[in-house]
Amino acid sequence: MNNFEDLIEKEYSNIAGIAIRKDNHLIYEKYFDEYTQDDALHIASVTKSIISILIGMAIDKGYMKNIEQHVLDFFPDYTVKRGEKTIQNITIANLLSMTAPYKYKSEPYTKVYSSDDWVKAALDLLGGKGSIGVFNYSTVGTHIL
Structure with missing residues (x-):
């Protein structure tokens, strides 16, 4: 080694x-670098990789059909905001590849993290007037996944 x-x-x-x-x-x-197993680290990018592995496992186990399923298929109780026309077409693949649009220019971490329901807060930010399929770096999708 x-x-x-x-x-x-x-x-x-x-x-x-x-x-x-x-x-x-x-x-x-x-x-490495004087770190130990007891150190806490910020691991956002690692989290995205692990979540993509878990999505693959969920598909393999039959919990999900495929990554082309719409995000809202997994949140039947979520109420889409009036006038919202984009969120309905966003897929798991869009969240995994960071090609989903959001209703902000700068990611509002505190809005999600301070919410009583992180998933609802993240879903409320998903969609808007942006285009599906255009790369848009965001960790909000990770919370939804």
């Missing part, structure tokens, strides 16, 4: 640690 660890330290200096489990056993664990 020494070459692997050298590569991490030289080429991927933003990695704080790696833990690998196989068959419910820890087979590798190493921390």
Whole structure:
């Protein structure tokens, strides 16, 4: 593993640690840059990757049909705001690829995080007048997924 660890330290200096489990056993664990297993880190991008894996697992297990399903299929109790015409056509694929439009120019983290219902707050921001299919970096979609 020494070459692997050298590569991490030289080429991927933003990695704080790696833990690998196989068959419910820890087979590798190493921390870098003085980090330990007890350190807390902001991991937004890692979260998006893990969520995409979980979506694939949900499809494999039959909990979802495919990523072309509409987001609102999973939120039957959500009430679409009057006049909203875009959210109905947004798919899981749009959220995964960050090609869903939102009703803001700058992501309103505090509006979602301070809400009593993060999913509803995130859904309320989804849609609007933007175009579906145009890249729009946002972590709000991660909360919906």
